[in-house]
Amino acid sequence: MDFDFSAILLGLTVLFGVVWLLDRLFFYKARKARAESSGAEQPEPWPVDWARSLFPVILVVLLLRSFVAEPFRIPSGSMMPTLDVGDFILVNKFSYGLRMPAFNNKLLDMGEPKRGDVVVFRFPGYVCADENGKAVRSADITCQDPHAPVPGQNWIKRVIGLPGDRIETRGSELYINGERVGADEIGPYKGNPNRPEDRLMLTYGAKVYTEHLGSVNHLMAQMPAYSPPMDIPNAAVPSEVPKGCYIVMGDNRNNSTDSRWWGCMPEQNLVGKAFFVWLAWRGPSNGFFDWSKMGKVIH
Structure with missing residues (x-):
């Protein structure tokens, strides 16, 4: 199987960014208020902690790999x-x-x-002709299966x-x-x-x-x-x-x-x-x- 590492990095960047953003918009203030009223620190949920820590690192790696x-x-x-x-x-x-x-x-x-x-x-794949004679790209070098998906x-x-x-x-x-x-x-x-x-x-x-x-x-x-x-x-x-x-x-x-x-x-x-x-x-x-x-x- 072929893995698109850039797609994985992009997906993780979006996921961690969304988790961190949602926490800041909807949960952070309430958690801070509870900490102030109780006098005890309210720990971040582990998904938020991971997202906050990993988002900037993965974003930098994604930008370097994609544009440099x-x-x-x-x-x-x-x-x-x-x-x-x-x-x-x-x-x-x-x-x-x-x-x-x-x-x-x-x-x-x-x-x-x-x-x-x-x-x-x-x-890009091999040039083949489909059942209608139209040129298509296929993973099959013999063109017996003109619709074979081309791996990334x-x-x-x-x-x-x-x-x-x-x-x-x-x-x-x-x-x-x-x-x-x-x-x-x-x-x-x-x-x-x-x-x-x-x-x-x-x-x-x-x-x-x-x-x-x-x-x-x-x-x-x-x-x-x-x-x-x-x-x-x-x-x-x-x-x-x-x-x-x-x-x-x-x-x-x-x-x-x-x-x-x-x-x-x-x-x-x-x-x-x-x-x-x-x-x-x-x-x-x-x-x-x-x-x-x-x-x-x-x-």
Whole structure:
């Protein structure tokens, strides 16, 4: 089950705030009067005591997570070698505008994603056709159940195509507005064969490149022997990126379920821009931490 922590924080903030407010409006004065007449202190009921103590704390946490920065943990290898499984990152929540907690509707516009940005977003689901032929979003990649509810998951990918761009992919080659995106080979991927993510890339002969995505130069991996990716355009993705949408891909190009599979990422699904790795956890069998990754800015 997927839990929306922002929704939980919002619910608790409202609950504690309402309890505290109701007590102040209807019960506090009577309790104070009884204390003055009896000369003995009247203790607050435990729900009021909890609400008064926890409301300001949870409100501050909610505001920081919603409008400043939110921590996330990388769960898969789709962004390797830039981000690895177990990396804990911070996401700038105001890069693309202030949004309402839990509901994610934009309150204040503060910019749009740029090509090359690493973004966190709510997974929109796979593009399927319902019984009337209408395009819908489903959690079922096969589209056998076009009405399968899409879970509230946060995903992370890199912005490749902006609204109005013409995007084409041919195997490992990427074209933006008719121009091939350049990439310089660095060499074979080097990793720890004891880790499943590294072992997969080593087994299939992954190579690491520096990709030149506009003004952003970033690491990217290719392993064509593993699995050929979907080409763009396809049934889910037209060549021209629609208005209000973005084409996003993982840096581990052959091991990433991204826009090539489920279509463009709607602007309203944006959560924020990933900008910092504050912890790189690798587990007790792999030295606990990757000190070389910790404290790095995400490019």
